[in-house]
Amino acid sequence: MHPNPLFHSDDRAMIEAMIAQVGVGTVFGQTRTGPCAARTPLIVHGAGRLQYHLAKSNPLVDGLDGGSALVTVDGPDGYISPRWYAKRDTVPTWNYVSVEAVGTVRKLDDDELEAFLHRLIDLHENRLGGDRWDASEASTGTWGRLFGGIAGFELQVEAYRPTIKLSQDKPAEVRRHIAAGLEAVEGIDSVEVAGPGFINIRLDAAAAGALAKTIVEAGDGFGTTDARADEIINLAEPALRCVGLGPRTHVRARPELSRQVGENKAGCDRIDAHAFVRPFHRHAACHR
Numbered sequence: 001m002h003p004n005p006l007f008h009s010d011d012r013a014m015i016e017a018m019i020a021q022v023g024v025g026t027v028f029g030q031t032r033t034g035p036c037a038a039r040t041p042l043i044v045h046g047a048g049r050l051q052y053h054l055a056k057s058n059p060l061v062d063g064l065d066g067g068s069a070l071v072t073v074d075g076p077d078g079y080i081s082p083r084w085y086a087k088r089d090t091v092p093t094w095n096y097v098s099v100e101a102v103g104t105v106r107k108l109d110d111d112e113l114e115a116f117l118h119r120l121i122d123l124h125e126n127r128l129g130g131d132r133w134d135a136s137e138a139s140t141g142t143w144g145r146l147f148g149g150i151a152g153f154e155l156q157v158e159a160y161r162p163t164i165k166l167s168q169d170k171p172a173e174v175r176r177h178i179a180a181g182l183e184a185v186e187g188i189d190s191v192e193v194a195g196p197g198f199i200n201i202r203l204d205a206a207a208a209g210a211l212a213k214t215i216v217e218a219g220d221g222f223g224t225t226d227a228r229a230d231e232i233i234n235l236a237e238p239a240l241r242c243v244g245l246g247p248r249t250h251v252r253a254r255p256e257l258s259r260q261v262g263e264n265k266a267g268c269d270r271i272d273a274h275a276f277v278r279p280f281h282r283h284a285a286c287h288r
Helices: 012-022 110-128 140-147 172-183 205-221 237-242
Strands: 024-031 034-044 049-055 068-080 093-107 150-165 188-194 198-203 252-262 271-285
Touching: 012 024, 012 034, 012 068, 012 093, 012 150, 024 049, 034 110, 049 110, 110 140, 110 150
Parallel strands: 198 271
Antiparallel strands: 024 034, 024 068, 034 049, 049 150, 068 093, 093 150, 188 198, 252 271
C-alpha cells in the first residue's frame, strides 16, 4: 500500500467491484520453509469474503486454514515519463491500481468448493460469450480426478488496503500534459483527465485484439526465449520449493494476459486496461 493517503480509498463497494472484474490475485502466506506466494483465480462471495483454490501440493495449503493471509489484486498500471511534464527537471513514476486484502482464512468443505468452482466457471464463460462450455461436459472421472487435487479457501477480509495512484497528486495542467503524452502512445485509443485528478486510459480495440491474437497463436512459446538456455541459474532453494522447483533449475518466464476493467465511483469514469502482459514466474518451464 502506498504511504500517501491521497492514493487510498475506503469505498469497499468500488474495491470489491474491481476485484471481481480483475478476477485473479496472488495469495501470500507462511509455510514451513518460509513465505510463499501463489497466483489464483478468485471471486468475491458476499461482502468482505474472497474465495479461491490452490493445488493440494502447494506448500501454502497446509498452513492456511485458520491462519492469516494477504491477497493482492492488480489493476491497470503504466510508466509515466517526465517528457510529458511541463518541466523535465523531475523523475519518472509509475501509475497503478492495486488492492491488498488481509484477513483470516478458512478451508471450504467439498460442497462449498464445488459451488465455488461452478460460480467461477459460469462467471468467466459468460464473459466470453458465444458457445460457452459447461462443467457438465467434463466426465465424472475427469471432474473427480481434478477436484481431488485442489483445496478451496475463503479469506474473511479484515481490511482492504487499496492504492489508486493515477497522478491525482499532480496539478491539472500537469495531468493534461501526461494525458496528451499517453494519448500519443501507439495502441492507446483515448486519454482523459477526470476529477478528482484521475487520468483515464483506454486501449484501442486493434491493439488489444492484436495482442490477444499474438498470444493465442504463439501458445506456450509466447514470452519464452532460448537465450542462455545452456546456462544454469542457481536460485535460493527455499524460494524454489515454494513453486515446486529444484535448487538448480532453468527458469523461463511465462506471460499473463489479464483483462481488467475498474470503475471509481468517486469521479473516475472508467479505468480501462484491456490487455496487460506481465512476467509470471510461477508459470515456469524447467529443465533439471
